[in-house]
Amino acid sequence: MNTSRLTRMILVLALAASGAAQAADDSASDSDKIEAYREMISDGNPAEFDEMRGEELWKTAAGPNQATLEKCDLGKGPGVVKGAYAELPRYFKDTGKVQDLESRLLTCMTTLQGLTEEQVAAKPFASDKKPSDISSLATYVVGQSKGVKMAVSVKHPKEKEAYEIGKRIFNYRAGPYDFACSTCHATSGVRIRMQDLPNLSSNKKDAQSAYTTWPAYRVSQGLTRSFQWRLNDCFRQQRFPEPKFASEATVALTTFLAVSANGAKYDGPGLKR
Amino acid sequence: MGNPMKIRASVKDGVTEVKVLMQHEMETGLRKEADGTLVPAWFITEVKAQHQGRTVLEAQYGQSISKNPYLLFRFKGGAVGEKVTVTWMDNKGDTRTDEAAIAA
Numbered sequence: 001m002n003t004s005r006l007t008r009m010i011l012v013l014a015l016a017a018s019g020a021a022q023a024a025d026d027s028a029s030d031s032d033k034i035e036a037y038r039e040m041i042s043d044g045n046p047a048e049f050d051e052m053r054g055e056e057l058w059k060t061a062a063g064p065n066q067a068t069l070e071k072c073d074l075g076k077g078p079g080v081v082k083g084a085y086a087e088l089p090r091y092f093k094d095t096g097k098v099q100d101l102e103s104r105l106l107t108c109m110t111t112l113q114g115l116t117e118e119q120v121a122a123k124p125f126a127s128d129k130k131p132s133d134i135s136s137l138a139t140y141v142v143g144q145s146k147g148v149k150m151a152v153s154v155k156h157p158k159e160k161e162a163y164e165i166g167k168r169i170f171n172y173r174a175g176p177y178d179f180a181c182s183t184c185h186a187t188s189g190v191r192i193r194m195q196d197l198p199n200l201s202s203n204k205k206d207a208q209s210a211y212t213t214w215p216a217y218r219v220s221q222g223l224t225r226s227f228q229w230r231l232n233d234c235f236r237q238q239r240f241p242e243p244k245f246a247s248e249a250t251v252a253l254t255t256f257l258a259v260s261a262n263g264a265k266y267d268g269p270g271l272k273r
Numbered sequence: 274m275g276n277p278m279k280i281r282a283s284v285k286d287g288v289t290e291v292k293v294l295m296q297h298e299m300e301t302g303l304r305k306e307a308d309g310t311l312v313p314a315w316f317i318t319e320v321k322a323q324h325q326g327r328t329v330l331e332a333q334y335g336q337s338i339s340k341n342p343y344l345l346f347r348f349k350g351g352a353v354g355e356k357v358t359v360t361w362m363d364n365k366g367d368t369r370t371d372e373a374a375i376a377a
Contacts, residue, residue: 044294044343048279222340 034194038271047139047217047269050131050224054140057133063113072108074101074141085145086266089255091156098162100254101138102228103246109134124245125229128222135226139215145266150212152258159255162248166256169249170201179238181253195273200260211261213270220273227254275363280373282357289351289375291322293344293359301336317342319362324348325355334361351375 058069058081074084075092089100095107102124109120126132154160173180184192186201198206215226231250235243243250276296283290295317302314314336322330329348351357353375360370 043281044279044292044345046294046296046341046343048294049276049296049341052277219339 034273045217045269045271046222047143047215047224047271050126050136050139050217051143051269052140053131054136054138054143057137058140063109063115065112065114067112067114069105069108069112069137071112072105074104081141081144083145083148085142086148086150087152089159089162089251089258090153091158096158097248098156098158098251098255100227100246100251100258101141102134102226103251105134105137105141106246121245125226125232126223132226135215135224135229138226138228139224139269142215142266142268146268148266150208150258150261150264150266152255152262154255154259162252162255163259165249165252166254169253170256175239177239179240181234181238183238200257204260204263207257207260208264211257212264212267213272215268216270216272218272224269225272275361275367275369278359278361278369278371280357280359280371282351282373282375283377284351284353284375287351288347288349289324289357290345290347291357291359293322295320295342295344295361295369297341297361297363299336299338299340299342303336315363315365317361317363320344321360322346323358323360324351329357353377 058072061068071078073079073092073094074081075087075090076082076084085101088104089098091098092104092107097103099107106117106120109115110117120134123130123132124134126135154163170181170185173183182201184190184197186199187197188199188203188206190197198210200207200210214230215224217224228245228250231253232243232245235241278296279294281292297317298315299317300312300315302311302316304312306312316336317334317338320330320332320334321328330346332344334342355375356372357375358370358372360368362368
């Protein structure tokens with residue numbers, strides 16, 4: 001073996017070693033990098049545009065009654081938006097039901113503005129082509145609870161019931177893949193591709209940080225996504241039948257997840273990859 | 274006339290930091306509809322920032338910039354209360370200008 005060949009071999013080995021070190025370094029810090037990216041654009045969250053749109057809709061007269069939503073009771077009295085989301089879902093006397101933000105908005109839009117449920121739910125989620133009014137309204141309302149401590153009640157028997165049903169849905173295995181929410185969200189420290197999967201079942205911190213950052217602007221979709229959308233997509237990924245928009249089942253599951261986040265400061269609308 | 278931008282500017286130790294969030298579709302012109310028709314290109318081509326009539330930043334944008342672009346830059350000078358103006362222009366000839374006062 002001559003010297004030049006030996007040098008070349010050493011060089012190749014050195015390169016291979018540094019490559020391996022580089023790879024290990026990358027995988028260890030992937031989630032940190034996502035964090036750094038979030039940090040970088042945290043005060044440039046395009047969800048703000050959706051908040052602006054929602055606020056406009058909130059204050060603009062619409063529907064057959066030509067009414068605004070400024071008298072909508074989100075649980076803290078008619079027209080009180082500030083801090084309302086941190087206490088939702090909750091039991092509402094007038095409807096006799098536990099309602100999350102979006103089902104409550106649905107109620108307000110039907111009772112105050114005179115729209116039909118079908119009209120409101122016709123466009124439940126935003127898409128590339130067209131924004132969704134109810135989704136934008138939700139973004140506006142949640143933004144008014146930024147920094148407010150989550151305090152979702154289970155005192156009322158109906159609230160307690162919704163929580164228990166939500167918990168059962170969370171753990172209910174079904175569908176062609178025999179999946180449940182808990183299949184992916186009941187173990188700590190696991191991930192899907194690059195995304196850390198929050199343990200929503202037994203890790204309080206995970207449950208809190210996940211819930212308090214939805215709704216969120218999805219950079220990969222270029223859209224602000226509502227909590228109802230989040231659940232809808234989770235069911236889709238599990239190959240479950242599509243849940244009806246703002247249905248009792250989705251509200252129950254939301255109640256379970258919201259109660260798990262109690263005590264944390266609400267920090268939405270968030271920003272996701 | 275595009276949608277409004279969000280601009281925040283603050284000055285610290287003689288350096289002004291400007292954060293701009295623009296609202297734009299930024300279509301590359303390469304994406305197709307479900308039926309196969311091409312979505313026409315539609316993106317910001319130029320961005321210009323001015324401070325009291327002085328151009329402090331000029332940028333050429335293209336298809337590789339994301340939807341709803343975010344821009345952060347710093348320039349020397351600026352005082353509390355002075356105005357920073359940002360203008361973008363897109364390939365359809367549309368333009369939008371917004372301004373913000375510099376905060377402490």
